[in-house]
Amino acid sequence: MLFNSIQFAIFLPVVFVLYWFVTGKSLRWQNILLLVASYFFYACWDYRFLFLLMFSTLLDYFTGLKMHDAPDRKGKRFWFWTSVIVNLGFLAVFKYYNFFADSFAEMMSQFGMQIDPWTIQVILPVGISFYTFHGLSYVIDIYYDRIPAERNFVEYAVFVSFFPLLVAGPIERATHLLPQIKKARSFDYSKAIDGLRQILWGLFKKMVIADLCAEHANAIFNHADSYGGLTLVLGALFFTLQIYGDFSGYSDIALGTARLFGIELLRNFAFPYFSRDIAEFWRRWHISLSSWFRDYLYVPLGGSKGGTWMRVRNTFIIFLVSGFWHGANWTFIVWGGLNALYFLPLLLLNRNRNNMEIVAQNTFLPSVKEFFQMSITFALTVLAWIFFRASSVRSAIDYISAMLKGLLDMKLITQSINYLIVQVGYFLPVFILFFFLIEWSGRRHQYALAHFGLRWPKMIRWSFYLGLALVILLFAGKEQQFIYFQF
Numbered sequence: 001m002l003f004n005s006i007q008f009a010i011f012l013p014v015v016f017v018l019y020w021f022v023t024g025k026s027l028r029w030q031n032i033l034l035l036v037a038s039y040f041f042y043a044c045w046d047y048r049f050l051f052l053l054m055f056s057t058l059l060d061y062f063t064g065l066k067m068h069d070a071p072d073r074k075g076k077r078f079w080f081w082t083s084v085i086v087n088l089g090f091l092a093v094f095k096y097y098n099f100f101a102d103s104f105a106e107m108m109s110q111f112g113m114q115i116d117p118w119t120i121q122v123i124l125p126v127g128i129s130f131y132t133f134h135g136l137s138y139v140i141d142i143y144y145d146r147i148p149a150e151r152n153f154v155e156y157a158v159f160v161s162f163f164p165l166l167v168a169g170p171i172e173r174a175t176h177l178l179p180q181i182k183k184a185r186s187f188d189y190s191k192a193i194d195g196l197r198q199i200l201w202g203l204f205k206k207m208v209i210a211d212l213c214a215e216h217a218n219a220i221f222n223h224a225d226s227y228g229g230l231t232l233v234l235g236a237l238f239f240t241l242q243i244y245g246d247f248s249g250y251s252d253i254a255l256g257t258a259r260l261f262g263i264e265l266l267r268n269f270a271f272p273y274f275s276r277d278i279a280e281f282w283r284r285w286h287i288s289l290s291s292w293f294r295d296y297l298y299v300p301l302g303g304s305k306g307g308t309w310m311r312v313r314n315t316f317i318i319f320l321v322s323g324f325w326h327g328a329n330w331t332f333i334v335w336g337g338l339n340a341l342y343f344l345p346l347l348l349l350n351r352n353r354n355n356m357e358i359v360a361q362n363t364f365l366p367s368v369k370e371f372f373q374m375s376i377t378f379a380l381t382v383l384a385w386i387f388f389r390a391s392s393v394r395s396a397i398d399y400i401s402a403m404l405k406g407l408l409d410m411k412l413i414t415q416s417i418n419y420l421i422v423q424v425g426y427f428l429p430v431f432i433l434f435f436f437l438i439e440w441s442g443r444r445h446q447y448a449l450a451h452f453g454l455r456w457p458k459m460i461r462w463s464f465y466l467g468l469a470l471v472i473l474l475f476a477g478k479e480q481q482f483i484y485f486q487f
Helices: 006-022 027-043 047-069 073-109 128-143 153-161 174-182 189-222 230-260 278-284 287-298 308-326 330-348 368-389 393-405 410-424 427-441 458-475
Strands: none
Touching: 006 027, 006 230, 027 047, 027 153, 047 073, 047 128, 047 153, 073 128, 128 153, 128 174, 128 287, 153 174, 189 230, 189 410, 189 427, 189 458, 230 368, 230 393, 230 410, 278 287, 278 330, 278 368, 287 308, 308 330, 330 368, 330 393, 368 393, 410 427, 427 458
């Protein structure tokens, strides 16, 4: 069930009405309803994988109790590693087994040994990386005595499977979400309206910006050998906008939907394309994953406390693991490694925490220096996204090579201008310009429309929302599955 589908447009109001008007404001029944709704939402993808979600939930719930009640550290360690090994084992089998099997066979072929690897033909369970990390953070926090084990199974199960975040995050922490699930909730009109506003902006980013850009990104990347120069640059730019509009749009819809039920999820994006360096970009992009790796991998490895070598090592580990988390392909690993290389000069010069506030904090326009920094950071990010989008490392290198070689070729420049006029047209550039203006004006807030137009007369403000909804209905691109569902 996609957020941008008719099914969800029916599902959400039904659950909302039952939640606030049928449960009698009983916390117990509200949580039971959320759990049933979440399992139904997940089963709409493939009911068979619902049992995997339930097994993962039961595993972490019971191992959490066993760790909490263990008489000594040895027993606690046993249950901790049971949970970690089983969870990562399922993730490895479903997501990474074929990658390792094929990579091993390819490596052996370099030594003249031909191996026909045995692979498994199975669909990747949607959201497995996300709900696995939910459970892992929970058992790790119990192991290190940061939180007690949750004894109410329904409340713990809602934490793992709450439907707005179930399939593509944000990756929640038990310390943040469980207390909200355990606390009585009452309807707040202002929060509900704010949630609807964030959902509206998320739908615009997904259905108009991301889905329209996806059509051109796919056309150019899938036929890269037919294009060159600026047209390939356009393809990379379209994908850059697609992945941001797609994933941050999903996060906006998730956060807005959760707010309708009186729950605040972790912020996942903070206008990353306005970053002045790569360190700032990674503080603003997929925040819940970046902070998860920081707290549960980077810090246990020693963080930044050791010498230069340790800091460099830990940084590369974080970025490579982050790349591998995204998918079983060398392209993701190269993407992670490239971002680590971008980050390295900032780390060595101790400038990785220079830009902690949003750009142009006290003015509307950035300074010349800030504009230059944003442009360089954006260009580096676009280059890295080519590896993320490409089907193989070889095809990414060929794409970049053809792109650079054709930048000064007048014939290819004419081709790209013709592509813009004939294929892209006028509406998409206008929507992209509008999108960036709204994002820029709202960059100091939690999301772009959080305070936009609130001082306008009510009639004008609601006309703006209605106009945005009509744009979504009239100009939405061909329905595309959210990119991060595959991770």
